[in-house]
Amino acid sequence: MSSEKTAPAEPLQYDEGYGPQIGVGPHPEPWPQDERFDPELLAHGDRRNVVDRYRYWTREAIVADLDTRRHDFHVAVENWGHDFNIGSVVRTANAFLAKEIHIVGQRRWNRRGAMVTDRYQHVRHHPDTADLTAWAAAEDLPIIGIDNLPGSVPLETTELPRRCVLLFGQEGPGLTEEARRHVSLVCSIAQFGSTRSINAGAAAAIAMHAWIGRHARIEGPGAP
Structure with missing residues (x-):
């Protein structure tokens, strides 16, 4: 499992008067070598409404991690x-x-x-x-x-x-x-x-x- 950290968030960009665009842009190379990361998101950026911990992760990887600590x-x-x-x-x-x-x-x-x-x-x-x-x-x-x-x-x-x-x-x-x-x-x-x-x-x-x-x-x- 890679110990590399994800890239810091880019400055917020504003779209069509609707406020700041969330997320981060493309990940700088070299990319982290970890199966949790989605190559498409690494290449094009991650604008999903997810916490920073899950930036660039696949949806399946996020769900699997959440499953380890869900409440009762x-x-x-x-x-x-x-x-x-x-x-x-x-x-x-x-x-x-x-x-x-x-x-x-x-x-x-x-x-x-x-x-x-x-x-x-x-x-x-x-x-x-x-x-x-x-x-x-x-x-x-x-x-x-x-x-x-x-x-x-x-x-x-x-x-x-x-x-x-x-x-x-x-x-x-x-x-x-x-x-x-x-x-x-x-x-x-x-x-x-x-x-x-x-x-x-x-x-x-x-x-x-x-x-x-x-x-x-x-x-x-x-x-x-």
Whole structure:
């Protein structure tokens, strides 16, 4: 394995008034001799939205490295109405390195909000909630619903299990009746304003970060 470092990022370039162009340009020669690196990216530059650690790496190499350190929580989201928030949930699950993402209901979902982060996650489809429940039971994983429902417990004061599935409903209706019957627990997010609920993507981010705050290893300022 090569000990060479990747090239420093070039000065940011601005494109058509839309702000700075991310990433780095072509890697200076000689190129690192390591199978993780993609010759096309080395030759033409890497403009993907990935952290510097993964510059010029192939997608497969990035996924393999992420697999060595994924967290113990899964994220499941109900997809009965082609909810555009699902992409945002997937993007956040990638940021917090969820073990897997589970889409319950329709297989197709709006990927725009995911900003291609689904390429680096393991996405599993379940045709219905019963299928998700059976899978979770086989894996000995409790399903924790996140919704502002009567009888729910405050997320802020609840000790989330290290191994679990965080289940989110759609924007508006929230968790379906079937999902509510199958969850082990429902946690609500404390709100103090006039609105009854918050955006589903935002709620998912809050819940995932709550798990991170309880169980993730934070090794230094700004760097997990």
